[in-house]
Amino acid sequence: MSETQFTPRVFSGIQPSGGLTLGNYLGAIKRFVDMQGAEFETIYCMVDLHAITAKFIDPATLVRNTRELCAGFIAAGIDPQQSILFNQSQVPEHAQLAWIFNCVARMGWMQRMTQFKDKAGKNAQNESLGLFAYPALMAADILIYHATHVPVGEDQRQHLELTRDIAAKFNHDYGVEFFPITEPVIEGAATRVMSLRDGTKKMSKSDASDMSRINMTDDADAIATKIRKARTDPEPLPSELDGLDDRPEARNLVNIFAALADSSPEAVISEHGGQQFSAFKPVLADLAVAKLSPMSGEMSRLMADPAEIDRILAHGAEQARELTAPILKRTYEIVGMVGA
Numbered sequence: 614m615s616e617t618q619f620t621p622r623v624f625s626g627i628q629p630s631g632g633l634t635l636g637n638y639l640g641a642i643k644r645f646v647d648m649q650g651a652e653f654e655t656i657y658c659m660v661d662l663h664a665i666t667a668k669f670i671d672p673a674t675l676v677r678n679t680r681e682l683c684a685g686f687i688a689a690g691i692d693p694q695q696s697i698l699f700n701q702s703q704v705p706e707h708a709q710l711a712w713i714f715n716c717v718a719r720m721g722w723m724q725r726m727t728q729f730k731d732k733a734g735k736n737a738q739n740e741s742l743g744l745f746a747y748p749a750l751m752a753a754d755i756l757i758y759h760a761t762h763v764p765v766g767e768d769q770r771q772h773l774e775l776t777r778d779i780a781a782k783f784n785h786d787y788g789v790e791f792f793p794i795t796e797p798v799i800e801g802a803a804t805r806v807m808s809l810r811d812g813t814k815k816m817s818k819s820d821a822s823d824m825s826r827i828n829m830t831d832d833a834d835a836i837a838t839k840i841r842k843a844r845t846d847p848e849p850l851p852s853e854l855d856g857l858d859d860r861p862e863a864r865n866l867v868n869i870f871a872a873l874a875d876s877s878p879e880a881v882i883s884e885h886g887g888q889q890f891s892a893f894k895p896v897l898a899d900l901a902v903a904k905l906s907p908m909s910g911e912m913s914r915l916m917a918d919p920a921e922i923d924r925i926l927a928h929g930a931e932q933a934r935e936l937t938a939p940i941l942k943r944t945y946e947i948v949g950m951v952g953a
């Protein structure tokens with residue numbers, strides 16, 4: 614099979630590690646919705662096996678997080694009729710291929726992963742083996758579908774490079790062209806949404822401060838308060854884009870505005886350049902509320918019927934397994950597993 618024969622197929626996932634931030638929405642989910650449609654088959658996953666790598670999650674909480682994430686995907690515009698939508702653990706081929714990839718990836722490659730270093734900090738010896746091996750499972754998540762395109766935020770770029778290295782080494786070692794060399798899709802105005810408290814740190818669901826992020830379930834008051842209190846410098850917005858260099862907090866708010874408005878940072882600056890933050894922030898808050906409130910309302914409605922969410926996930930998993938079973942079988946044959 615040559616690379617040119619791969620069906621254009623999109624895969625991406627999000628961890629049900631609790632809550633969804635504006636960063637997850639603008640950097641990932643909104644992009645997932647944009648890619649849904651004629652050009653690609655789209656496959657979107659709640660990666661629950663990843664969610665247990667960083668810290669212990671109480672089982673009932675993990676169940677709730679997974680359903681809430683599914684509700685968030687649907688509320689944001691992922692249509693289970695158009696996209697395959699499921700949770701990772703219902704499709705065992707992800708973990709089975711991950712084992713093969715654990716044996717393809719090199720220790721040196723894994724030790725270079727900055728996300729592990731960031732998450733483990735000085736405490737690496739006490740982290741789980743799963744957190745260290747996470748990028749090999751992520752490569753399996755993608756390649757078990759022969760996915761050609763993966764929309765993600767900027768923070769995932771290095772993991773996608775590793776996915777390409779794993780595919781290339783597997784193909785080379787076994788003398789095949791079986792796995793595609795996947796393209797990362799890191800596009801839009803908000804590929805890296807920063808914390809509202811510190812413009813040098815990524816907005817993250819696990820940040821200790823709730824004021825650092827906007828959650829997709831925040832109400833209008835909470836969104837307005839968080840934006841009003843977002844850290845900024847005392848200068849007005851510049852009249853040229855270059856004026857945002859060395860002003861990470863200002864740049865972050867401009868990028869968020871552009872992404873929410875489906876516009877560009879240039880257009881935001883040409884409209885709002887010269888304004889004080891006291892004028893810009895309320896307009897941004899109104900825009901954020903207008904975009905996010907309908908989604909949080911729809912999420913609550915969907916969460917009221919967990920059985921329906923479970924049904925959607927089970928159906929998606931069934932569709933997913935139709936794709937993964939033959940790819941795993943062929944992988945095992947290539948590797949030399951008897952009975953594959």
Ligand code: AQP
Pocket residue numbers: 626627628629630634636637638639640641764765766767768769803804805806807815816817818819820
């Ligand atoms: N701040 C962000 N800006 C743009 N994109 C982001 N993503 C996450 N944060 C931002 C994108 O969301 C997708 C799913 O991420 P994930 O939940 O699987 O893990 P993460 O990247 O570790 O996200 P968080 O919010 O920081 O989670 P925790 O706190 O649990 O580690 C990815 O495409 C990611 O790029």
